[in-house]
């Protein structure tokens with residue numbers, strides 16, 4: 001490395017940064033209007049239009065990446081939706097339930113000017129039951145005079161209330177220090193305690209694609225789907241199911257089985273549920289409804305799984321409904337609309353007839369294998385050397401940037417760091433990704449490539 005003009009510490013630092021693996025998840029919960037979205041904007045350090053969102057408009061994003069004092073984590077925002085038909089207590093409980101379940105730690109936001117309400121107390125009970133670390137944020141303490149209001153919140157029994165003004169930034173640094181103390185280094189539920197345990201699968205897809213039907217089919221038993229209101233009291237439940245002689249853990253199956261019939265906020269619940277399930281899983285099985293056009297919502301779900309870095313399988317369900325013509329158009333649609341996961345193994349199934357159910361497990365295994373693939377550095381560099389010689393980067397400004405060497409910094413999903421003599425254009429990065437896939441497989445997995453340029 002040194003002779004190529006890179007400082008060895010530089011190289012090691014870049015590899016460590018790229019190989020960070022999955023990062024812990026923080027959920028921000030609380031009643032409407034306590035300032036959750038304002039706080040999330042503060043934490044992620046961006047002025048995204050979260051607060052300006054019109055009520056009732058579905059946000060397509062509920063998780064954000066953040067960094068504080070050099071540590072990275074994800075934030076799940078539960079603001080931005082209206083109280084719905086369930087009434088306030090049940091609505092707050094339902095959203096908190098999903099978010100808490102996916103989180104490694106929770107920030108519970110209370111409006112210090114209002115004090116603790118019955119709804120707040122209900123969330124406290126949920127938090128107790130979940131047993132996750134909690135940081136209590138006493139928000140809207142815009143000046144020293146508000147500190148006394150914050151102190152009243154000791155009564156919630158969640159420890160020290162952190163006086164914060166999400167709006168002006170007052171106290172947020174101290175609160176974030178407490179958050180870092182509460183957050184584990186790596187997400188426990190996905191990759192910590194359960195290592196060596198059953199693989200975790202999230203069945204995701206928009207409402208009515210057939211998640212519940214598929215789950216029942218693979219579990220090989222007919223379960224009665226109870227007509228239940230959205231998650232008022234039940235915990236999301238993971239279910240162990242044996243398939244192909246192997247035990248798998250299907251995560252958040254209670255969320256799948258719940259029949260959510262809400263006039264407002266249903267899409268939002270669906271997004272939150274999907275995000276929670278994806279965070280908890282290693283593999284996302286994304287269901288697509290063959291009988292309908294691929295929608296923006298399908299694409300959002302795909303993006304969520306890709307961005308979370310999960311192993312991915314596409315299951316095109318309701319295959320029994322296809323006639324020849326529809327089938328032709330479906331293939332074109334999948335090609336154009338789901339191009340971002342063209343590398344994912346695909347199974348064409350019918351939860352109704354049981355068609356091709358036996359192909360699901362092999363597809364999942366293929367995706368996991370790609371997700372865990374590690375390319376030895378020697379092999380990678382032999383491949384890169386040949387590639388760069390045969391297909392050099394285009395000359396720019398009289399110079400030809402070159403990939404000098406590379407290494408795989410991590411797996412689950414595979415992460416590569418390439419070291420270059422100059423700026424590597426986007427198109428060339430894409431080309432390298434394509435060739436890496438051709439050479440080493442990586443079926444069913446996103447791959448990350450970062451490029452370090454020599455000073």
Ligand code: GDP
Pocket residue numbers: 030031032033034035036037038039051078079080139140141142164165166167168
């Ligand atoms: P959410 O529903 O919990 O996400 O709450 P929002 O973030 O949308 O905030 C609700 C209202 O409270 C908005 O009008 C915010 O501007 C206001 N707000 C949020 N944080 C603070 C704060 O620290 N101080 C004051 N005075 N107002 C705040």
Ligand code: GDP
Pocket residue numbers: 205206207208209210211212213214256317318319320321349350351352353
């Ligand atoms: P979920 O909302 O994703 O859990 O979807 P459900 O499992 O509740 O299914 C929604 C509807 O699609 C129900 O009426 C199912 O009977 C129907 N359905 C599910 N899978 C299939 C399938 O493979 N073929 C057909 N024709 N219908 C299906």
